[in-house]
Amino acid sequence: MWNPSSQRQIWAVGGGKGGVGKSLIASSIAYTIARLGFPVIAIDLDLGGANLHTVLGQQPPQKCLSDFLSNPNISLMDCVVDTPYPNLKMIAGAKDDLNITQLTEEKKYRLMQEIQYISGYFVVLDLGAGINQYTLDFFNLADTGIITVLPEPTSIENAYRFLKAAYYQRLLKNPMLENIHPLIEAAMTPNNIHGIHSPTDLLNEVSFQDKILAADLKKVIKEFRPKLILNQSRSQTDIDVGFSMKSVAKKYFGIDLDYLGYLEYEPNVWQSVRRMRPILAEYPNSRIALHMERICNYLIRQARTGQTLNAVE
Numbered sequence: 001m002w003n004p005s006s007q008r009q010i011w012a013v014g015g016g017k018g019g020v021g022k023s024l025i026a027s028s029i030a031y032t033i034a035r036l037g038f039p040v041i042a043i044d045l046d047l048g049g050a051n052l053h054t055v056l057g058q059q060p061p062q063k064c065l066s067d068f069l070s071n072p073n074i075s076l077m078d079c080v081v082d083t084p085y086p087n088l089k090m091i092a093g094a095k096d097d098l099n100i101t102q103l104t105e106e107k108k109y110r111l112m113q114e115i116q117y118i119s120g121y122f123v124v125l126d127l128g129a130g131i132n133q134y135t136l137d138f139f140n141l142a143d144t145g146i147i148t149v150l151p152e153p154t155s156i157e158n159a160y161r162f163l164k165a166a167y168y169q170r171l172l173k174n175p176m177l178e179n180i181h182p183l184i185e186a187a188m189t190p191n192n193i194h195g196i197h198s199p200t201d202l203l204n205e206v207s208f209q210d211k212i213l214a215a216d217l218k219k220v221i222k223e224f225r226p227k228l229i230l231n232q233s234r235s236q237t238d239i240d241v242g243f244s245m246k247s248v249a250k251k252y253f254g255i256d257l258d259y260l261g262y263l264e265y266e267p268n269v270w271q272s273v274r275r276m277r278p279i280l281a282e283y284p285n286s287r288i289a290l291h292m293e294r295i296c297n298y299l300i301r302q303a304r305t306g307q308t309l310n311a312v313e
Contacts (some may be wrong), residue, residue, distance in 0.1 A: 016158030050093020
C-alpha cells in the first residue's frame, strides 16, 4: 500500500498538441494535492517552452532544470524552489538554451533516475507537446500518465497519436517482449510485410506465432492504464467526447483508458495567468476547482488501494 510519508508518486501530464492546457492542469493538480495536505514537487519538463513557473506565480529562479542538465555536480533536488503555497515546491524548466532540446541519452537517463529517487513527495511532471522520445519516456516513467485533450477534432486526433506512440514505446521498452520487437516495430510502420495495421493485428500475429509471448503481451497491455482529462468543456456533447475516446481505446488498443473527468470552460483563466496565480488559488470555489479536487481525490485513493475505481459515470 502506498505510504505518502516514505514513498513518492509520479504523475505526468501530457498530450499530443500544444495549447490544450497541460501546464494549467499540471499546476492545478499540484496545487490541489498540496492543498489536501500532501507535499508536492511540480517539475517543468517542457524543454522547448517552459512556463510552469509563471502559472505558479514564480519568477524564473536562479537554478532550474538547465543547471541540472548542464552540470553533473548539481542534483535535481538542488533545483527545488518554494512557491507561495504551502506544501508545494517546484523545479522550473529549461532556460533559453537552443541546445537544451537536443537532450543526450545520458542526461535523460540521469534525469529519470533522479526523479525516481525523490521520496516522500508527489511529483507532478508537466510534459512538453508532441510525441518525441523524450516526452514519451517520462510519460511512461510515471506511475500515473494523464493525457489532456480539448473537445476539438485536431486535439482529439493528436491525443490518439500520443496514446498510440506511448503504447508502442511502452511495448518496445519492456524486456519481456524483446523477442517480438520486430513485430512491434512493424506495427509502427504503415504497409509492413506482416499486414499489421493496429494493436489488435499485432496481438493476433503474436498469438499465431507464440502463445506464451502473447500472454506476456496481454499482461503488459493490461498494465498500461493511461488517464484522460477533457479540458474546456462547454456542453454534454463535449463531455461525451471522453467516453467516446475511452470506448475507442478499448476497441482499437485493447487498453482501459481511465476517463478522470472534465474541466468546464472558464473564461477567467487568462486573468489568473496575468496575475501569475494558479486558477484554483484565484477562484477556489469555482466549478473547475471542485472538479479538480474530485479528480485528485480519486487518483489518491487509487494510488493507495492499487485498484481502478469509477472515475466518471
